[in-house]
Amino acid sequence: MILGRVIGTVWSTKKDENLTGAKFLIVRELSLDYSEKSNFVIAVDSVGAGEGEVVLVATGSSARQTTFTKNKPIDAVIMGIVDRLDVPETKE
Amino acid sequence: MILGRVIGTVWSTKKDENLTGAKFLIVRELSLDYSEKSNFVIAVDSVGAGEGEVVLVATGSSARQTTFTKNKPIDAVIMGIVDRLDVPETKE
Amino acid sequence: MILGRVIGTVWSTKKDENLTGAKFLIVRELSLDYSEKSNFVIAVDSVGAGEGEVVLVATGSSARQTTFTKNKPIDAVIMGIVDRLDVPETKE
Amino acid sequence: MILGRVIGTVWSTKKDENLTGAKFLIVRELSLDYSEKSNFVIAVDSVGAGEGEVVLVATGSSARQTTFTKNKPIDAVIMGIVDRLDVPETKE
Amino acid sequence: MILGRVIGTVWSTKKDENLTGAKFLIVRELSLDYSEKSNFVIAVDSVGAGEGEVVLVATGSSARQTTFTKNKPIDAVIMGIVDRLDVPETKE
Numbered sequence: 001m002i003l004g005r006v007i008g009t010v011w012s013t014k015k016d017e018n019l020t021g022a023k024f025l026i027v028r029e030l031s032l033d034y035s036e037k038s039n040f041v042i043a044v045d046s047v048g049a050g051e052g053e054v055v056l057v058a059t060g061s062s063a064r065q066t067t068f069t070k071n072k073p074i075d076a077v078i079m080g081i082v083d084r085l086d087v088p089e090t091k092e
Numbered sequence: 093m094i095l096g097r098v099i100g101t102v103w104s105t106k107k108d109e110n111l112t113g114a115k116f117l118i119v120r121e122l123s124l125d126y127s128e129k130s131n132f133v134i135a136v137d138s139v140g141a142g143e144g145e146v147v148l149v150a151t152g153s154s155a156r157q158t159t160f161t162k163n164k165p166i167d168a169v170i171m172g173i174v175d176r177l178d179v180p181e182t183k184e
Numbered sequence: 185m186i187l188g189r190v191i192g193t194v195w196s197t198k199k200d201e202n203l204t205g206a207k208f209l210i211v212r213e214l215s216l217d218y219s220e221k222s223n224f225v226i227a228v229d230s231v232g233a234g235e236g237e238v239v240l241v242a243t244g245s246s247a248r249q250t251t252f253t254k255n256k257p258i259d260a261v262i263m264g265i266v267d268r269l270d271v272p273e274t275k276e
Numbered sequence: 277m278i279l280g281r282v283i284g285t286v287w288s289t290k291k292d293e294n295l296t297g298a299k300f301l302i303v304r305e306l307s308l309d310y311s312e313k314s315n316f317v318i319a320v321d322s323v324g325a326g327e328g329e330v331v332l333v334a335t336g337s338s339a340r341q342t343t344f345t346k347n348k349p350i351d352a353v354i355m356g357i358v359d360r361l362d363v364p365e366t367k368e
Numbered sequence: 369m370i371l372g373r374v375i376g377t378v379w380s381t382k383k384d385e386n387l388t389g390a391k392f393l394i395v396r397e398l399s400l401d402y403s404e405k406s407n408f409v410i411a412v413d414s415v416g417a418g419e420g421e422v423v424l425v426a427t428g429s430s431a432r433q434t435t436f437t438k439n440k441p442i443d444a445v446i447m448g449i450v451d452r453l454d455v456p457e458t459k460e
Contacts, residue, residue, distance in 0.1 A: 001300070001317070001318040001319070001350070001351060001352060002317075002318070003286070003318055032284070032302065032316065046292060046349075047290055047291060047292060048290070056286065056288060056291075056300065056318055058349045058350060058351045059351050060336050060337065060351055061336070061337045062336070062337065062339065062340060062348075062349050062350055062351035063349065063351075065294070065340070065347055065348055065349040065350075066292050066294075066349050067293075069349075077349055079291060079292040079295065079349040080286075080288040080290070080291035080292065080295065080300070081288060081289075081290040081291070082286055082287070082288050083287040083288060083289055084286075084287045085284060085285070085286055085287075085302065086284050086285040086286075086287065087283055087284035087302060088283075088284065
């Protein structure tokens with residue numbers, strides 16, 4: 001999964017008939033220190049993510065394994081909202 | 093999904109038998125400020141996208157989840173035309 | 185799909201039992217002005233593409249959606265030969 | 277598969293209903309000399325991997341081919357713990 | 369498919385139950401002049417590839433289309449051993 005932050009919304013009226021009601025969010029990829037990377041992905045929300053929230057995004061066919069996204073032309077889904085990262089820096 | 097702009101068309105007469113009628117569009121990837129990136133993808137249109145329009149492209153097996161693209165050797169489909177991006181820059 | 189040019193052939197005698205008869209072509213990725221990029225992909229031919237021809241390549245599971253490639257360990261297929269690109273440069 | 281090292285954990289309370297009990301680990305990609313690369317992936321653990329361990333990660337639809345991950349919106353799974361790499365440097 | 373050379377082996381005792389007997393090989397990607405690239409992939413062998421051999425690797429769901437890899441959490445498989453590359457440099 002990709003670690004990212006929701007930074008905006010894409011509005012699309014004319015879209016595939018199966019996509020009615022889909023909420024397209026813009027997710028900027030994050031480093032482990034929460035700094036933003038340059039790349040982003042447009043993902044459909046399946047967990048009620050809001051702007052500014054840190055999220056997990058599943059891509060590819062796995063993006064279609066939620067109740068809403070099943071059998072739809074969607075290749076990225078927000079399937080989790082991140083509470084916290086635990087990254088103990090020293091492992092020696 | 094990828095954010096892109098339709099910048100042209102690919103003409104192909106000799107193609108897989110299942111692809112008769114497919115419209116191959118050239119989609120240049122876009123940044124969030126609509127500036128064009130260097131990479132592009134050839135995608136099949138499923139929503140009537142025209143040249144110059146900003147679109148969403150789904151890739152991989154998800155590209156085959158539209159009525160037209162089902163069971164076809166197509167790995168990228170335009171499944172939405174973008175009306176507007178909402179990207180509030182300041183989140184502090 | 186990827187835009188590329190067939191630049192050679194891979195010969196493989198010892199291969200998966202399902203791949204008998206498969207023709208593996210080397211496809212160099214192209215820019216829209218037909219200049220060659222550094223990356224390439226090995227793809228199975230399904231449309232009778234010959235050396236030097238400009239082609240479209242579908243990758244991933246979509247590469248298995250042709251009569252010949254179905255259910256085979258193939259992740260890239262040439263599914264169209266390109267006649268022409270139409271890329272009107274000025275859109276203002 | 278990707279070679280990586282488990283360097284941390286992602287905590288997520290609000291997630292897809294099918295993901296209850298999933299353990300999201302942060303896996304930093306490794307070079308063959310075990311030096312860490314800059315990129316990382318969030319993967320679900322299916323083999324009891326612990327922090328600091330070197331692991332193999334399968335991505336895409338293949339990540340859903342374990343008992344736990346089946347039919348879930350998961351695109352990366354730890355499916356093996358690495359004991360040792362054998363890389364004889366000289367092949368002449 | 370990816371062109372690569374087998375340069376080593378990954379040993380893994382603790383792995384997904386379906387992976388018993390899987391042979392994980394380290395495959396370094398190659399350029400068309402057989403020079404090694406920096407990236408590598410861990411792939412399961414399905415054709416009896418040995419160290420030093422030049423091979424083709426199929427990735428993604430296509431990696432599960434061999435008798436051994438079917439329904440297993442494997443995203444890369446060696447499905448061919450390369451005898452020879454034919455790359456006529458001049459096409460004018």
